[in-house]
Amino acid sequence: KNEVEQSPQNLTAQEGEFITINCSYSVGISALHWLQQHPGGGIVSLFMLSSGKKKHGRLIATINIQEKHSSLHITASHPRDSAVYICAVRPSGGGADGLTFGKGTHLIIQP
């Protein structure tokens, strides 16, 4: 079982819709990242969270440490939001310092 699970795997929505992507993880973490990957490979870091909620433009990320769950919301979605959204966690308590990634959610926003 993957340590980081994302849902849904694929999501197609109409322009303007409110989008929610979920991430659940099974290990203790020191931080959670939301990343955006466009075709061709480029990855952009959207948020880094260790508690609470962060907002940037139309994007909102929340995390519930007790429930080991995070959500990424997109308000007033636009076709340019179409991308793969990846959740990644930094496990706490030692071990590899790299991130553990989910498989990503492939989002398509249709005009």
Place this chain on the structure above:
Amino acid sequence: DTGVSQNPRHKITKRGQNVTFRCDPISEHNRLYWYRQTLGQGPEFLTYFQNEAQLEKSRLLSDRFSAERPKGSFSTLEIQRTEQGDSAMYLCASSENRKTNEKLFFGSGTQLSVL
């Protein structure tokens, strides 16, 4: 700030050949990470450096893989005797070393195809 730069962008090689990739991190970043990503999957951690020291290696990194960061600036990832299963996107990322959790900056990756 020119961002994280990776070269080459694409590499096609025959099975059994050696390949080397280069990553130039953001200049003031002293942490550098290598990840591998196959189609439809999230990236997988390979190794990371703090300055020139290689602090952690994933079990995914077989003895055919070696990474260096000799002067604490750019890094190279070499794969010897490539196999078809090595075909993937190899991603580099860098960050500042801060006690608070740091934001990662990714390069565009090197797409390796082993024929």
